Amino acid sequence: MSDSTGPLKTTPLNEIEKELGGKMVDFGGWELPVQFSGILDEHEAVRTRVGVFDVSHMGELTVKGPQALELLQRSTCNDVAKLGHGRIHYNGLLYPTGGFVDDILIYENTPDDYFLVVNASNSDKDYEWLAQQAKGLDVDVRNVSAEYAQLAIQGPDSERVLQPMTDVPLADMKYYRFGHGTVDGAPAIVSRTGYTGEDGFEVYVAPEHATRILRKLVDGGVKPCGLGARDTLRLEAKMALYGNDIDDTTTPVEADLNWIVKLDKGEFAGSDILRRQKEEGPSRKLVGFEMIDRGIGRHGYPVVDGGREIGVVTSGTHSPTLKKAIGLAYLPLDKSAQGSEFTILIRGKEARARVIPTPFYKRAK
């Protein structure tokens, strides 16, 4: 999270969000709605019907040229060569230490043309890092964040509400695939992706079209949703939040993201460290927990054992779907097994918690 100085940045949807009753907050230097009707109400709408989020603050980069694939293979831990036209994957942009520069989505048009979706507060840093790594390679990295507004339409009814507005065939589109076409007449990228653990789509359009599209969706009964519900939804689905659960000091192995660590693809930034952590086991691991005692273990609360700090909570909330307190915490590896109990210091008081399987919520297929 960056400290903001000066005026807050706004998305193209700022005005309509205020008109729709959005309660605006400073989110890493961006003025964004934390909620409209209420977090629980918005959360439930996404789990059972459909909601729409303004995620225009997210950054977009393009990586193009004959050595685009090579740059991405060297800089990330997932295997970009396995993608293919119209496919997307989740990936870690890593430092040579194995720590995250950022967690990103990579969209492949062709092996010399990729579209990267990155965290808002990291977009400048990611661009500069990739541009530096690209030196000596025949590849062009661009920060195109200002050219796109992004809307996330999420929930079981998302295909039904979005299809009438787009010529991209949605029924045939599998999870983590995308297509080009139009949305309400505007040139758009449409992907079956999201940060909620629910079926849904993300739509990238030029900023001038965003308000019209959002208004149409809302007029059609789609519930406007804010950052609050986005956080409870993503946490139930155990999707990592950069700056909370992962950062430049944590590796994908520690963060229990081994499924994006492809050591067989060849050397990449941090691969030697990740290999060692995989072989020997990391000293700590990110686990999901539920509270046994009353209270909510929240971001930054220490995990203690006999008065000694042995770990830390990275995210925690009341789960609206499960109706209990859940969270993520880094624990020493030998205390991270399913069912292990541990103690969180909640504002000076000890409260017991238990390691449980994740994701906390998985939608019925």
Added chain:
Amino acid sequence: MATPEDNHYAKSHEYVHLEGDIATIGITDYAQKELGDVVFVELPAVGSVLEAADELGSIESVKAVSELFSPVTGEVVEINEALAENPALINTDPYGDGWMIRLRVSDPTEVDELMTAEEYDEYIEKESGH
């Protein structure tokens, strides 16, 4: 929701409704809106004695936790048991069914230190920057 005129208000957004020497305490409509959906409250035991500005408990919403402070001094004579089952009462009816505790106050004139409804409205206007 209009700020009720028959209450007294603290800068930390609790209200006090005084009848005789019994003070009913809760959080204001502004405070519940700032917090969002309340998921539970922690309240003191009946019989405990609170000094003005003592922490009287905490309130957890989905997005945050905040401490509650007693605006006045007294002994806890009743807590709102309904909040254990239905903490959302704080959101739906903060000045009515969403009350939190009742104190027998040791000095009823202590409420004169607090703000009137009109003063509180001015205070939150400044605080919210509108």
